[in-house]
Amino acid sequence: MRQLARNTLHFGPMPGEDQSDSALAKDVSCPVKDDKTMPFRVLFESAPGLYLVLTPHEFSIVAVSEAYLRATMTERSDIMGRKLFEVFPDDPKDPAADGVRNLRASLERVKTKRTADVMKVQRYPVRRPENQGGGFEERFWSPINSPVFSDNGELIFIIHRVEDVTVFVRAKALQGKAEEGWRMLEARAEHMEAEIALRAYDWRRAAELQQAYERLQKSESLLRESAERFRFLAESMPQKIFTARPNGDVDYFNRQWMEFTGLPFEQIRDWGWIPFMHPDDVPENLRRWKHSIEMGESFEFEHRLRRADGEWRWHISRANAMRDAAGRVLMWIGSNTEIDDVKRAQAEAEHANRAKDKFLAALSHELRTPLTPVLMCAAALERETALQPEYREQLGMMRRNVELEARLIDDLLDLTRISRGTLQLQLEPTNVHSLLVHAEQIVRSDARAKQIKLQFELNASAHYVLADSGRLHQVFWNILKNAIKFTPAAGEIIVRTTNPRTGEIRLEFTDTGIGIESQFLGLVFEAFVQADAVPSSASNGLGLGMSISKTIVEQHGGTINVASAGADRGATFTVDLATVVADSAGDVSRPAVRSNSHHIYRLLLVEDNQATLEVLGRILRKQGHDVVTASTVEAAQGFAANREFDLVISDIGLPDGNGIDLMNELTRDYGLRGIALSGYGMDEDLARTKNAGFIAHLVKPVDVDRLNRVLEQAAPTT
Template sequence: MPATPVPQPLRSLPADGLLADLLAVSMTGVIFYTPIYDPAGSGAIVDFRFEYLNPAAQRMMGMPEVPAVTHNEQWPHSKAHGTFDFHVAAYVTGEPREYNINYQADGYDNYYRLAARRSGDGLWVSFTDTADQPRSPVEVALRESQAREQAARADAETQRQRFYEVLMQLPAHVAVHEGPGLVFTFVNPHYERIANGRELLGQPIRVVWPELADHGILDVLERVYQTGEPFVAAGLPVQADFTRTGRMDQAYYDFFFLPLRDAQDRVTGVLNFSYDVTDVVQARQQVEQLNQELETRVQERTAALQESEARFRIMADAAPNQVWAVNPDTTIRYANQAFLDFVGVSLEQYVATGWSAYLHPEELELAQHTLAEAIRTGALYTLEHRMRRHDGQYRWLLAQGAPSFYPNGELYGYVGSAIDITDLKHANARLTRTNQDLDNFVYAASHDLKQPVDNLAGLWAEVRRGSRFADPAEEQLLVPMIDDALRHLRTTIDDLATLGQAQHTSTLPAEPVSWQDLTEEVLITLEPQVRSAQARITTDFAARPTVSFNRSSLRTILLNLLDNALKCADPTRAARIHLAIRQEAGQPVLVVTDNGVGVDAAKYGSELFHLFRRFHTHTAGTGVGLYLVNRLVEANGGRIVVESQIGQGATFHVFLGRA
């Protein structure tokens, strides 16, 4: 290793004479440096120390005659721009060197010409600064080129940031995997939520989701990376530990895997785009289950009938998600490939044409007004509308959007997605018609069966009066069983008749109804049950004393909710029931709270309103009441939310819809 050069004491710079005068009047900046060597002893020059700046250099650099900083401290980007290496080469070789640079860093933005030459143990550097001089055509062209390059980089970064914001705002699960291990390099908030605290970024997907190793979906993801072929699937079942409790839950997803490529068209990763359609699939399954249950129960209860109702088929195939973005003035900013494939045009054509050309004329004004109002108020955008597909057919879409903002808080526009719900709407229409047919059938069947059952009860009474069992023990066993069976059959037929009658009354016009008057009327009917349960019933109707609703339907709703609360009273304590009315978004909500035995609503909440479904066997009933309440509420555009735990009572929130 060469010995580290030892700096010699700097000869005093001439303080007078021709050289001093020349340096003083020179319009060229002059610097005298001495080298600073690597303290580790490698012999390498790591910096330069300022020893002297002439007046011109002081003026151009805004520094004193002997600056206290070093060369690299003054210009941290000197190494990156090559100027430091120029100084080192001039000193080490001892040969005169020249260097031209457009230095745009460390607070400088000028074109410099430098000349350097070693003198003894020091380095003389003279330079010119073109800040106050006319620029040459070459320099002007160079600076303009650099400006264009910077503008292009800034524009690219802006586009990248905007696309990032679109991905972050999408109401879908988005992730980017890179490399053969499919390592997470990006996830949006929706994906983070389903990961439920799992460490994602920098982790291979098989490490993050080990329970999916034998599922097959990870194999598909790897195949997209290996082949470069995209993958699209709708409604795939996925079993994973979403709650991170060791329990495998099943969900349904629409998947879209897109290979990502570099400038050489090599696959570097995969875009993972998925959409949770569990609610849609489960809704279809629940409808199918309900239809099957209704058919089975009707067949069991009406064994004298020979014909059976046709089964319902509901096919709700989820279409690939369509992603869109609009400007604050509602003009189109972006549409993804699925959207463009749907309308059958390029992005440029779609932007130029506008979305109004594809909307159904009957929904055009509503769609424009809804989006404009959402933008004006900053609210979420949700709308069902028809849109013309590339084959000319109008399809129903469910569009949802949310506002997107610049970092400074200014509205960037709206981003959202749309899914094809045409099949679901048609299925719902068929279901509505079928339900109406079924209601008519139940109504007619219950009335037709009422007379034969009454006749059977009369005949049984005559048999009991005119006959005796040979075996008294057998009489004591069979007679109560037959009486109970006839009573249960009559109750079931009466409930079915009530169900059919209520469906007819649900279409009757609304009228002003006083909550207090209606409650008093219902409590008179339920007086024996109230007395038996030692119930205390309190009310609070101050928020909305009167509601506009069909009185007969509202009486049926209140009667069955109170009857249910009384039946489910805890036998170990006196029943306490509270009725209240509150307003939510201008909609009246009936709240019924009790301290009864309760039910596990988190587990069985969706089954509470199934026909003939019962959760407590210690009380009489057929399981028709809550089903009837739910049908009447939904027929009016409302819904019911139940909060309950075993042993802690229950609270029914009845959103009355168009009231």
């Protein structure tokens, strides 16, 4: 990190280094395009505004401008290398102080969103030095916090830039009082003139009145000067600035406002700005603004304003109340910041995401559909005891590879769910050891093919967790699959479970594989980076499994980490989860035993893929079911009108309609229930079939064992 700072921008001595000006002068340079050295301190001190440069983790001060030191009454040697909020704390005697909280929240937003964060005007008092009386001095600031990134995209600094707007905040508050004082001054002057005429003989009295008159003139002049300073600052700011009376009447718009609307102040003052707001946004904006006025609370709202050329532009408007010592609202100070480009970029990104989701859904359907008959045939033949073991083993290999292909498709859909934040978990007490044993059964033949020794040391006495068993099983399978893939022949994989402390279980997956070089450790859980982190000969996946596994573990409240001593030194993946009290009655992690359905049904099977229709029909008939097959909606309707059925098994996409409309019709006319088969497996697809009355939605390629379990669950209770 220290070297990275040296190679990009260096703003001053790092914490613990020489703080002297001479040491600073040697290191405050940065490279420019013509390879000449430009003194950074000159640029830093010449830039308008007050600047601090902070580290992103501790918010430690690594550089400060002279203007900032003067404004905050601090010395460079007293603040360099220290944490920001140690140097500038809230006033402990002010229970309403919120400067630290607001500034910290802004800095955290910069870290999270990786973009600049503009804050509204903040009241943030600063400490006076003891030689200036000590205590806290009230100040108002207009801050903006901006990120600085290294060449590889790492956040290395946060630049905290502020403007001291104390003068114009106070001046604006006093402007109304000044005008009132001026009226009193004029009335007093008239009275003074009369009094001087009547008492011309009293020169001493006249002199006193003249001095009082001059003092009033000076006070009024100072107030006008303060008001002009406020106006100058407001006119110089890029945002649209406004002020309003306590009742919400706008009494000032800066130049940017008039240029945007193309109208003079008199035509938009008070509430004259409303016609420039989009009609759809006016009701909510007025509701919030009036609520803020009534309650004295901060105002913020995103809306559209009409520019002079008629174009609607998105803005975010903010306003805060300025109060007197008694807490009464003196005025409102607000800003309107244009965010139209950001809004358009967001809309484009959302459109691209929708297009991506639509493409993935279509791709999933097209890839899944042809896999179904292959998987069904392989699974059915694998169970045929009449076949020689060698052939059955090869059929098993075919089945596992089809399942792997289906898992890759599922990974793409899971990635979409994660990006949307819609990955759902069904949490129940789950036996971790049972899940591990089941995962081992799935990958055992792959390990045997490479002569890899799989060793399980399940020593944890507490091994129940609150989990979605299917999702947690997916994590264990991903880790074991990767370990086998990246471990050379005759290697070894050890899976250990322990209880490092009460209420926690730790799973360690250690292999003797190709290892991970240190520079790639941080990329292991990133999506689509597998090919960069491992040799091309070993990488034949999408690089999604570990990224999805990390999200699943974290949604369970756990952690997953990886360690490796380097290339050809193996790797260890560690998963930590919280344990719960064992509940054998609710244990959902025991793998289901393959079995045929024990109930015999009259089934209407509707599927437009001829291969799937034939294979699934043959398997169901072999299990004893009475099956009628149809490949179109029209054929299914004809069979339903002339025959009785117990259940419908239907595809969703059909050549002359869709399975959802068909199911609605068959349920309405004949009271039938249905099981959906589809290559579409997005969350919205499952929701549509559920709303249509399907009792289950099986995503292709269809697992016959799972279909049998659904048929068993559909059986009438006696």
